[in-house]
Amino acid sequence: MKIQVLFFGITTDLTDKNSTFFELDSNTTVWDLKQQLIAKFSKLQHLHEFAIAVNEEYATDDLNLIDGDVVAIIPPVSGG
Secondary structure, X not given: OEEEEEEOOHHHHHHOOOEEXXXXXXXXXXXXXXXXXXXXXXXHHHOOOOEEEEOOEEOOOOOEOOOOOEEEEEOOOOOO
């Protein structure tokens, strides 16, 4: 299956990309994708944590991804 991954904030600097496409096995979860992202973009491991949204909704690690999903990588945000 094929998904699109969008990067926001500092993750665009860490990956040198705004977006990319990933080919994944069926039954891939958000957690599996996180591991693949860190393997492909090793600088992401320096983030303590990042959120994932699938089709514009925050997703838990156990969510199964499906063909055509759009996944957003959202870094920690602080403000004042």
